[in-house]
Amino acid sequence: MPEIGTEFDAATAPFRRELAVHCYRMLGSVHDAEEVLQETLTKAWQARERFDASRASLRTWLYRIATNACLTALEGKARRPLPAGLGAASDDPHSSLVPDFETPWLQPLPDRYLPPDPSVRAAERDGVRLALVAAMQLLPARQRAVLLLRDVLAFRAAEVAAQLDTSTASVNSALQRARATLASVREESVLEPDDPAVRATVERYVRAFEAADVPTLVSLLTEDVVLEMPPVPLWYSGRADYGAFITRVFDMRGTGWRMRVTSANGQPALAAYCPSPSGVLQLHTLQVLTVTAHGIAHNVVFQDPAVFAAFGLEPTEPTEPTC
Incomplete structure (x- = not known):
């Protein structure tokens, strides 16, 4: 040059x-x-x-x-x-999970940009x-x-x-x-990701998810928790529907998941690996959590190869637990 x-x-x-x-x-x-x-x-x-x-x-x-x-x-x-920006929350945790690939969904930001x-x-x-x-x-x-x-x-x-x-x-x-x-879009009591309370909450969430312990997982959520999962256009609000949907996920995908803690948008995030029929743990989603003083208030679950590539996530995970 x-x-x-x-x-x-x-x-x-x-x-x-x-x-x-x-x-x-x-x-x-x-x-x-x-x-x-x-x-x-x-x-x-x-x-x-x-x-x-x-x-x-x-x-x-x-x-x-x-x-x-x-x-x-x-x-x-x-x-x-x-x-959640496209319409009302679903009231059926068993709704058909049809992805919408026509919508250009918002993507998360890897923390290497900070x-x-x-x-x-x-x-x-x-x-x-x-x-x-x-x-x-x-x-x-x-x-x-x-x-x-x-x-x-x-x-x-x-x-x-x-x-x-x-x-x-x-x-x-x-x-x-x-x-x-x-003016109306202000998150209340959002804690920093390196706050000990946030780390403890995320660790408990990981252990509960890996153990398929839905009651414990739900206990870590706020009453009005929001769950979104682009490219599926559905979203859910409240502990009951969140828990029912996660139960459905375990019924569909099986148990024995592994979660790897990472970060996105200055928030704690989890790379979720689910068991395949061959027993290999395959990358399933990237979950970006909003943790408040009252628990996990928001989980945006991304299932997008472009997001996985941006975060440099491995397609498979060793079978040993991460925490």
């Missing part, structure tokens, strides 16, 4: 991770975010001679390119929802929580961009106006509307 390319790589390297996260929040897909990030860097390289450090910092300039690339990518495309510094990492977790990213998908694309640039990334209104080629008044108006839309 020419010397100037090396200098460009060195100058933009500190911003690539955060730009990828920004694109993920905008697009709801890790794969799409990586594609737009590469497009952003290519456009920045091509326009490098027009960059004026007296008018904007390199970071601000890169965010302008990335945000507008995301807005272009979103044109004419359906938003990426979770099942900063390695523990203090910075903790500060960024709130901005990537799965419920918040799902709620952001409800916003029109430009409102989503304004909300992220102003409230998450803390750019000034004038900077955002310049990034989006609009007026400060328009930015403030869009921000007000976006905040109003998201």
